[in-house]
Structure formats: C-alpha cells, structure tokens
Amino acid sequence: MKKLINDANTVVQEMLEGMVAAHPHRLKLIQNTTVLVRADAPVKGKVGLVSGGGSGHEPSHAGYVGVGMLDAAVSGEVFTSPTPDQVFEAIKAVDSGSGVLLIIKNYTGDVMNFEMAAELAEAEGINVAKVIVNDDVAVENSTYTTGRRGIAGTVLVHKIAGAAAERGASLEEVEAIANKVINNVRSMGMALTPCTIPAVGKPGFSLGENEIEIGMGIHGEPGIEKTSIQTANSIAETLLTKVLDDLNIKQNDKVAILINGLGATPLMELYILNKKVASILDEQHVEIYDTFVGEFMTALEMAGCSISVLKLDQQLMELLDSHADTLAFKR
Incomplete structure (x- = not known):
C-alpha cells in the first residue's frame, strides 16, 4: 500500500x-x-x-x-x-x-x-x-x-x-x-479498478487486468455484471440508458447532468464520456440545461465513474442556478 x-x-x-x-x-x-x-x-x-x-x-x-x-x-x-x-x-x-x-x-x-x-x-x-x-x-x-x-x-x-x-x-x-x-435524480456507476482502505492495507475487491464492473457502488459493493473493458462510448450508453429509462425521460424534457469521477479517473476520460452522453441526449431531443464534470463523490483512489441525471422544472432550475460558495462547488 x-x-x-x-x-x-x-x-x-x-x-x-x-x-x-x-x-x-x-x-x-x-x-x-x-x-x-x-x-x-x-x-x-x-x-x-x-x-x-x-x-x-x-x-x-x-x-x-x-x-x-x-x-x-x-x-x-x-x-x-x-x-x-x-x-x-x-x-x-x-x-x-x-x-x-x-x-x-x-x-x-x-x-x-x-x-x-x-x-x-x-x-x-x-x-x-x-x-x-x-x-x-x-x-x-x-x-x-x-x-x-x-x-x-x-x-x-x-x-x-x-x-x-x-x-x-x-x-x-x-x-x-x-x-x-x-x-x-438517478445515477449509475462503474469501476475500472479497486481501492484500498488505509486501515486495511489491501484492495477491497479484485478486477482482472481487462475486467470492469458495471453498477459498482462507492464502497466497492457488487454491481450488476463484470465484463471485459469497453469503449467510453459503450460504457456511457450502458449507464445512461438505464438512468433515463428509470427516470422516464421524454422528448423536450430539461435535465442537468453530473459526470462524476471516482478518484483516479482523469478529467480527459470524464469529458470523453460526457461527449457521448450529450450526443445520446441530443438524439433523443432532451435538452441539457447544465452539465457538471469532475470529482464530486469519490471512492478513495478507485478508477471509474458515475453518471447522474436530474430532471428539471422551473423551480429546480432557479435553485440550481442560485449562488453557492463552497470548496468543491461554486456557482
């Protein structure tokens, strides 16, 4: 460690x-x-x-x-x-x-x-x-x-x-x-690598060299399937499809998107994911009101991501736009 x-x-x-x-x-x-x-x-x-x-x-x-x-x-x-x-x-x-x-x-x-x-x-x-x-x-x-x-x-x-x-x-x-x-609001994540709790000193779970886990939790809880490494586009589509289906998003709905890194995922990769997310929503005629990309809720040094979608109305848009001044989120 x-x-x-x-x-x-x-x-x-x-x-x-x-x-x-x-x-x-x-x-x-x-x-x-x-x-x-x-x-x-x-x-x-x-x-x-x-x-x-x-x-x-x-x-x-x-x-x-x-x-x-x-x-x-x-x-x-x-x-x-x-x-x-x-x-x-x-x-x-x-x-x-x-x-x-x-x-x-x-x-x-x-x-x-x-x-x-x-x-x-x-x-x-x-x-x-x-x-x-x-x-x-x-x-x-x-x-x-x-x-x-x-x-x-x-x-x-x-x-x-x-x-x-x-x-x-x-x-x-x-x-x-x-x-x-x-x-x-709905979210779904995935993991590329495990993480190590300092007091334990070894990874909390294992993934093969070319293996990822879809649906992994932020403490290393099991997801829905382990699979071989996929492209960013494929992962984005898998996560976003399940989120949108659960929210029952329709044409002309307005949403906010949060692309979240789990601790060891470069911003480069998060923005690549976001490119596909934006493309899918555009194809479905869903309006993206705002997008947040970065590390918002991590899992130590786990590599991976989650995608969150918030369905908006006028009240939620106004409150989302309101002033905020914190270390990790400013508006």
Whole structure:
C-alpha cells in the first residue's frame, strides 16, 4: 500500500484539520469531533443542513460546506458511518431556531445513526427533518443497504436544498424541495479498478487486468455484471440508458447532468464520456440545461465513474442556478 499518510488510524482527523488550516475563513472544526461547519454557523433565521457519511468520498461531504449548500458535514472513519453523537453535535452547531434538515445517503449505518441523532436533538427541542437519497439505479439491495444506494446525485440534493434554505425557506419547504430532487435524480456507476482502505492495507475487491464492473457502488459493493473493458462510448450508453429509462425521460424534457469521477479517473476520460452522453441526449431531443464534470463523490483512489441525471422544472432550475460558495462547488 502506497499512500501519503502518517498513521492509518488518524487519517480522518488529520484531513479535517488540514482542511481548516487551508480555509480558516470558511470552515471550523468542532472540538473533539469530526464535524466541519460553516465559519458563520449557526446562520440566524436559516434552516441548517447537515449531511455526511464515511470518509473516503472527498470532496463529499465536507467540500460542500458553505454558502448555498451545507451548514455542516459529519465524517465517519473511511467507509464507515459517523456515530450518532457526532451527528448530534453537528445538529446542535447549526441550529438557529429554524430547524435542521438531515440529508442521508441510503446506507444502513448512515440511516440508523442519523435517525438516532435526530431523536437526541428532538429530545432537546430542536426541530429536525430527514430525507434519504437513493439515486443509484444499478441494484435494489446491496452489501450496505435495503433498497437503492445513495451516490453522486446526493450532491445535487445538497445544492438545491441548500439554495432553498439560503433563501429563507421553512424547514417543511426545504424538506419538500430536497425530496423533489430525490424523486427526480438517478445515477449509475462503474469501476475500472479497486481501492484500498488505509486501515486495511489491501484492495477491497479484485478486477482482472481487462475486467470492469458495471453498477459498482462507492464502497466497492457488487454491481450488476463484470465484463471485459469497453469503449467510453459503450460504457456511457450502458449507464445512461438505464438512468433515463428509470427516470422516464421524454422528448423536450430539461435535465442537468453530473459526470462524476471516482478518484483516479482523469478529467480527459470524464469529458470523453460526457461527449457521448450529450450526443445520446441530443438524439433523443432532451435538452441539457447544465452539465457538471469532475470529482464530486469519490471512492478513495478507485478508477471509474458515475453518471447522474436530474430532471428539471422551473423551480429546480432557479435553485440550481442560485449562488453557492463552497470548496468543491461554486456557482
């Protein structure tokens, strides 16, 4: 294992401290926790947004803490859900009296621990709402989930719900908008190579020299098939077709596209994928309102990608366009 670390047991804490050292005017780390919050938190009169999960998916979720997106991100150990007490600390840190929305990816540990934290907060009089993102169309159940997994489409939930909260929407309104995004976003990914959790020291799964896995999850969960290496065009068509079918996209619909790298995929390759995605949508007379290409939700150093499609209406377009200023997403 070759990694730029000091100690496999301290990678998360050192990463978070490094982020704050680089951006002290934007972020603060709550003492004795793995919770990063906006430097100006809590923002008076604003619904607080909290998300998080296991580390190793950077820039998710700490990279989205800031104006127009999240108020706090809670980092668990690598690929491990944060504990309820850590999430509880995040809720308390961002609550200004207007309530807090928890944005949870659909993994069993995340759902359980965030819900326990919500119960702790509600016992102290904090109004908490929860949404669960399950955008991955690859498989219905996996190693970590009951139902569909939450993957890169979560970033678009952060963006649009965050815009609504920044505008002063109520907790009920922000929750409804977050659920609207969840109902209209779908994703699917694939892997070219495995990744190595620092504390384990060896790859979490294996793929042959010319083998890829379609539908692979962001923690290395099994996909729908292993196959020989294919062209970028073929992979784009496979992933996008399943996503569009699940969303029931029709002619003249407007969509936002997110082409996401999993940690070790060059931008060159992501843009090649996007070229085919744009071509397919043009052939089907689907209007691309906006496209995001880059690393938004990774899996350590896994090579691979995911494609997310968000079906838009006027409200979602306006919120997608709203100002955001975070480390990993600016508008």
